Amino acid sequence: MPLSLSLPLALAASVVEALIGYPAPLYRAIGHPVTWMGRWLEWLEASLDRPAASFAMRRASGVVALCLYLAPVALVAWAATRALLPRGALGFAALAVLAASLPAQRSLSSHVKAVADGLDAGLDDGRRAVALIVGRNPAALDEAGVARAAIESLAENFSDGVVAPILWTALGGLVGGALYKAINTADSMIGHKDDRHRAFGWAAARLDDVVNLPASRLAALWLILAAALTPGASARAAARAVWRDASLHRSPNAGWPEAAIAGALGLKLAGPRVYGDRLVDDAFMGAGRREADAADIKRALRLYGPACVIQAMALAGVAATLLAFPVRY
Structure with missing residues (x-):
């Protein structure tokens, strides 16, 4: 799919998803593309991962599983594009609806807002809400820990749940967006460093790092620009924190x-955290205060909204430029 079509497709998909999200009745009826991908990967893992095998054999099996996992995703997305694109405006609209299942702007905002609402009601409610979006033990978190966890989740998921699927849809159409979503799903399921997944999930984790590299940088840029438009936020401090701290994080992207x-918010995020019973010693992001609360989560959401709009405006600007000055292939 040429950029002159994939860019408008990504823009249309982001607008559709922001307006209606993924309807709950549809999810109850047929599930979600991510759940379909997850079931396929679970079957591949059960079939190909042999705990008794050597580390090298298990890692090779993970590479084979990843290829077998991604191939049908690409094939289905390609077939849908081939079937719908020649059907004019209605076909393009149908493609946009399909692509709208890939980003998670609306659901991310809802889940993070639920943490703020939970903390307003009490610490236990906040812990229950944050447990739905982070992997760390909520029982070990105080009010500030719950708030920081929600804000960190918002930031990281803005990159890999919003910016990245829209970026790869813009670059590769439905096939590009679907492949990205499949890779990210594989990383969340098997790309861990525990004994069970360290070998078999190695390829999924490394590939996810690569495909998220450009999106994480763009996500930081959109947040810096959004801070310039958001009362009470500092674009200069956001840019300074990125320059100073981003490369110190244990993740190459988060x-x-x-x-x-x-x-932007004057906070100090990340740092040492407990996941399950394991302490992860990470660098701090930002040089502000560690004490955070529900009000800070709401401030983060006020930054998140403009960042999503800025991304949509950037897509529209590039698409309009290509329309005015078409590229010859």
Whole structure:
């Protein structure tokens, strides 16, 4: 799909998803593309991962599983594009609706807002809400820990749940967006460093790092620009935190949006955290205060909204430029 079509497709998909999200009745009826991908990967893992095999064999099996996992995703997305694109405006609209299942602007905002609402009601409610979006033990979190976890989740998921699927849809149409979503889903399921997944999930984790590299940088840029438009936020401090801290994060990508949002809001995020019974010693993002509360989550959401709009405006600007000055292929 040429950029002259994939860019408008990404823009249309982001607008549709922001307006209606993924309807709950549809999810109850047929599930979600991510759940379909997850079931396929679960079957591949059960079939190909042999705990008794050597580390090298298990890693090779993970590479094979990843290829077998991604191939049908690409094929289905390609077939849908081939079937719908020649049907004019209605076909393009149908493609946009399909692509709208890939980003998660609306659901991310809803889940993070639920943490703020929960904290307003009490610490236990906040812990229950944050447990739905982070992997750390909520029982070990105080009010500030719950708030920081929600803001960190908002920042990281803005990158890999919003910016990245829209970016790869803009570059590769439905096929590009679907492949990205499949890679990200694989990383969330098997790309861990525990004994079970360290070998078999190695390829999924490394590939996810690569495909999220450009999106994490863009996410930081959108947050810095949004801070310039958001009362009470600092674009200069956001840019300074990204420059100083982003590369220190244990993840090659998560530090960029986390540092940006920490600097913009005057917070200090990340640092040592407990996941399950394991302490992860990470660098701090930002140089502000560690004490955070529900009001800070709401401030982060006020930054998140303009960042999503800025991304849509950037897509529209590039699409309009290509329309005015078409590229010859």
